[in-house]
Amino acid sequence: MNMNAIYLEAPGKIAVAAVAQPERKEQNVLIKVRSFGICGSDIGAYLGTNPLVSYPRIIGHEVAGEVLEVPEDETELKIGDRVVLEPYVYCGNCYPCKNGHTNCCENLTVLGVHINGAMSEYFSHPRHLVHKVPADIPWNLLAMVEPLTISMHAVKRSRVKKGEHVVITGSGPIGLLAAQYALALEAIPVVVDPVEERLEFARKLGVKYTINPVKQDAVSEIKAITQGTMAEAVIEASGNAAAIRSSIDYAAYSGRISLVGWPKNEISLPTALFTKKELDIVGSRNSFRSFPESIQLIAENRVDVAAVITKTVAFEEIPELVHDISINPGNYLKVVALV
Numbered sequence: 001m002n003m004n005a006i007y008l009e010a011p012g013k014i015a016v017a018a019v020a021q022p023e024r025k026e027q028n029v030l031i032k033v034r035s036f037g038i039c040g041s042d043i044g045a046y047l048g049t050n051p052l053v054s055y056p057r058i059i060g061h062e063v064a065g066e067v068l069e070v071p072e073d074e075t076e077l078k079i080g081d082r083v084v085l086e087p088y089v090y091c092g093n094c095y096p097c098k099n100g101h102t103n104c105c106e107n108l109t110v111l112g113v114h115i116n117g118a119m120s121e122y123f124s125h126p127r128h129l130v131h132k133v134p135a136d137i138p139w140n141l142l143a144m145v146e147p148l149t150i151s152m153h154a155v156k157r158s159r160v161k162k163g164e165h166v167v168i169t170g171s172g173p174i175g176l177l178a179a180q181y182a183l184a185l186e187a188i189p190v191v192v193d194p195v196e197e198r199l200e201f202a203r204k205l206g207v208k209y210t211i212n213p214v215k216q217d218a219v220s221e222i223k224a225i226t227q228g229t230m231a232e233a234v235i236e237a238s239g240n241a242a243a244i245r246s247s248i249d250y251a252a253y254s255g256r257i258s259l260v261g262w263p264k265n266e267i268s269l270p271t272a273l274f275t276k277k278e279l280d281i282v283g284s285r286n287s288f289r290s291f292p293e294s295i296q297l298i299a300e301n302r303v304d305v306a307a308v309i310t311k312t313v314a315f316e317e318i319p320e321l322v323h324d325i326s327i328n329p330g331n332y333l334k335v336v337a338l339v
């Protein structure tokens with residue numbers, strides 16, 4: 001039997017295509033896909049700018065669906081349950097895996113990147129990477145569980161505590177969700193972005209402090225907001241070289257910086273400042289052990305993921321939207337499809 005999938009034959013060539021419907025593999029759950037989000041990495045796959053992607057490829061890793069078949073020894077999941085997929089398939093044997101950092105497994109295969117993703121009608125996925133969700137969360141919001149974990153992981157990596165100032169550079173979906181998660185932790189987010197509309201949007205989400213680094217002196221603004229200390233934590237969510245450089249100036253002495261944005265090129269940084277300020281600078285990749293908390297935050301409406309969804313569309317509209325997002329990225333935060 002065939003099913004429809006969002007198929008990238010090669011960079012720039014995207015279409016709805018008929019592919020073989022997957023059979024459930026051993027220890028896997030077969031799901032009927034009900035919603036998925038379009039991620040920046042899907043756009044990278046479309047444009048051919050993500051060196052990790054091989055072609056042809058079915059994209060998509062922000063996925064929710066309904067359980068169709070479970071492993072024989074399954075006791076918790078039932079047919080018809082709503083689930084979300086954790087899309088980072090790890091080996092379990094390498095050094096990071098053995099130390100619990102399965103999100104940066106040496107042999108990691110991510111849906112839609114190294115292996116086929118789930119922008120399709122059916123999908124078979126390892127049982128241990130399937131999370132049950134409450135029945136009353138709308139499908140389009142469930143596609144936001146994975147993106148929220150990315151932001152949560154970045155915030156956790158910089159060990160943000162209640163009452164601390166968290167500068168977030170970049171107000172795309174990751175930055176805006178990180179700001180909301182910081183608010184949920186009762187920290188004080190400060191969003192820095194050159195696009196006025198995005199700053200206005202951040203303020204609507206409850207962010208008190210926003211800075212446009214093109215029009216304002218960001219360092220002195222942050223100094224004023226923090227009464228001279230500078231930010232205890234900085235989340236760099238833009239991947240922009242100037243923003244990465246500035247994050248070092250935004251951080252307090254003994255501050256923490258987590259880098260979740262992916263820069264396009266290698267950049268040089270004043271490492272003497274790392275030492276002088278004794279900064280903890282960490283990378284943040286994917287997420288681990290964050291799905292249950294992300295589901296709970298959405299279920300309790302403590303993070304308004306709906307606000308970050310620009311558009312909810314039908315499956316057939318995805319190829320056209322992927323193309324439009326690739327040429328007008330500024331027009332979109334998150335686009336979610338219902339299947």
Ligand SMILES: [Zn+2]
Nearest residue numbers: 039040041062
């Ligand atoms: Zn994503």
Ligand SMILES: [Zn+2]
Nearest residue numbers: 091094097105
């Ligand atoms: Zn591994």
